[in-house]
Amino acid sequence: MSPRRHVDDLFSAAYEDDLSPIDEARFHAHLQSCAPCAAAFAEFSASVEALRELPRAPMPRPVHLPSTPPVAERTARGRISLGWLNAGLLRRFPATAAAAAIAAVLVIIAVTHGTSSPTAGVATFPSLSSPASKNAPQPQAATASCTQQIVRVPVTSLPADFSAQALTTSPSQPGLRLVLATSNLEVTAGKSVDVYAQLVAPISSYEAPGAATGAGSSAAFRPCVSIEVGGSSLALVPKSSGGQAPGSGVAENPGLEEASPAPASAMLSFDIPAGLASGTELHLIATVPAGSAGYGSPALTATLTLTIR
Amino acid sequence: MDDEALLERARRGDREAFAAIVTRHQDELYTMALRILGTPADAADVVQETFLRAYVRVPVLRGQTIRAWLFRVAVNCCHDIQRRSVRRPADPLEDERGNIVDLPDPALGPEATALSRERLMAVRQALLSIQPEFRAVVVLRDVNDLSYEEMSAALRIPIGTVKSRLNRGRTMLAKALRGTAAAPGVAEGNA
Numbered sequence: 001m002s003p004r005r006h007v008d009d010l011f012s013a014a015y016e017d018d019l020s021p022i023d024e025a026r027f028h029a030h031l032q033s034c035a036p037c038a039a040a041f042a043e044f045s046a047s048v049e050a051l052r053e054l055p056r057a058p059m060p061r062p063v064h065l066p067s068t069p070p071v072a073e074r075t076a077r078g079r080i081s082l083g084w085l086n087a088g089l090l091r092r093f094p095a096t097a098a099a100a101a102i103a104a105v106l107v108i109i110a111v112t113h114g115t116s117s118p119t120a121g122v123a124t125f126p127s128l129s130s131p132a133s134k135n136a137p138q139p140q141a142a143t144a145s146c147t148q149q150i151v152r153v154p155v156t157s158l159p160a161d162f163s164a165q166a167l168t169t170s171p172s173q174p175g176l177r178l179v180l181a182t183s184n185l186e187v188t189a190g191k192s193v194d195v196y197a198q199l200v201a202p203i204s205s206y207e208a209p210g211a212a213t214g215a216g217s218s219a220a221f222r223p224c225v226s227i228e229v230g231g232s233s234l235a236l237v238p239k240s241s242g243g244q245a246p247g248s249g250v251a252e253n254p255g256l257e258e259a260s261p262a263p264a265s266a267m268l269s270f271d272i273p274a275g276l277a278s279g280t281e282l283h284l285i286a287t288v289p290a291g292s293a294g295y296g297s298p299a300l301t302a303t304l305t306l307t308i309r
Numbered sequence: 310m311d312d313e314a315l316l317e318r319a320r321r322g323d324r325e326a327f328a329a330i331v332t333r334h335q336d337e338l339y340t341m342a343l344r345i346l347g348t349p350a351d352a353a354d355v356v357q358e359t360f361l362r363a364y365v366r367v368p369v370l371r372g373q374t375i376r377a378w379l380f381r382v383a384v385n386c387c388h389d390i391q392r393r394s395v396r397r398p399a400d401p402l403e404d405e406r407g408n409i410v411d412l413p414d415p416a417l418g419p420e421a422t423a424l425s426r427e428r429l430m431a432v433r434q435a436l437l438s439i440q441p442e443f444r445a446v447v448v449l450r451d452v453n454d455l456s457y458e459e460m461s462a463a464l465r466i467p468i469g470t471v472k473s474r475l476n477r478g479r480t481m482l483a484k485a486l487r488g489t490a491a492a493p494g495v496a497e498g499n500a
Contacts, residue, residue, distance in 0.1 A: 043483045065360065
């Protein structure tokens with residue numbers, strides 16, 4: 001047996017000065033009597049030093065972030081209140097917590113069945129109002145504010161008169177294109193607004209994750225789309241989006257569903273509540289969580305800012 | 310302002326606070342990805358993807374652990390790229406715009422600069438020859454200077470495994486560097 005084998009498993013710890021007193025004594029005693037081990041340790045240490053001398057490389061291009069804020073305020077509040085419920089109320093006041101939970105469930109049921117809201121399509125906590133949220137597993141990076149399932153839709157051309165457009169692409173997967181568009185950035189309170197939202201992915205990356213992307217057909221998906229009313233916690237959900245009913249899940253794409261028999265397309269319509277003051281900004285947001293367009297696909301967000309006339 | 314304070318502002322919708330986190334960590338993440346993958350374009354993609362994922366996870370991130378979290382996501386992104394079948398050849402020193410990303414110290418003079426450049430390339434090539442699971446540990450420790458605890462969190466492996474992989478990875482590196490411009494004798498003889 002080579003003497004070197006006696007201590008080479010200690011090289012890293014010795015280099016880090018992380019040996020126990022017993023090992024340290026054994027290590028140094030061995031090196032004094034074993035020239036190959038001493039040379040090997042010198043080589044080991046020099047290699048680590050050479051690696052540590054490599055300079056830090058600066059990021060060569062700017063990191064692009066979505067234009068929307070990192071997280072909607074309501075989401076943070078929701079999480080804070082749930083945490084308080086779990087850690088505090090539930091532990092100290094179980095009966096009250098149970099009552100609160102039951103009340104919350106009743107509210108959710110009422111909202112999801114659309115019977116309690118005087119303004120259809122408007123929800124202050126849309127993450128609780130989505131039928132999808134209770135039965136669809138979410139991808140790892142799904143946002144809490146994404147309230148609709150990402151459904152596959154037929155590839156739809158952008159309407160010619162939808163001149164207000166936002167396009168988001170991914171540096172890591174250039175074939176992915178998230179397009180959000182509408183006909184006019186100025187909208188009227190009390191009327192509806194039509195929106196086009198579509199994620200297009202190369203069919204190869206969707207059906208064969210990891211395969212090289214080549215020329216060919218594309219798959220289209222409708223992203224999660226909502227409108228956040230500036231200066232308030234109001235968020236509007238589409239009144240006609242189609243394809244909301246749970247369908248057969250796609251195994252490699254949790255949270256992704258094929259379109260149901262109900263018509264689903266890239267076209268959506270929102271009711272703009274009456275009473276919104278002129279000049280109020282509405283943030284139209286389309287999001288797709290990571291993994292929606294195949295394994296490893298990035299999260300994408302596209303936004304447009306609408307203004308009440 | 311520390312990461313937790315910036316995250317708290319980001320949770321309230323402050324985009325600039327998150328941008329400050331990006332500025333703070335982007336270079337170390339890029340350096341890590343570059344050392345693991347060897348291709349600047351892929352490394353930059355990893356950083357971009359990592360921060361996009363972080364952006365939508367702001368509500369659940371914590372400042373004390375965001376660095377390890379970012380490294381974990383970035384390492385996973387690197388593994389995703391490594392699993393792809395088509396690999397671009399590593400361009401030793403240039404990024405996708407042709408900029409030199411590893412600059413030897415110009416004060417060393419032409420000969421020393423050439424040697425330094427040769428040493429850089431030797432180390433980088435030796436690093437890329439190590440098996441990926443060992444390379445990641447070596448890079449996190451010897452390039453990014455993460456603690457054992459941070460490495461354990463980033464790689465989701467026990468600290469004991471971190472240490473054993475580090476020892477094996479460094480040993481592989483030493484063997485790969487034998488006879489190159491970065492071997493101890495060469496470096497010392499020309500210093």
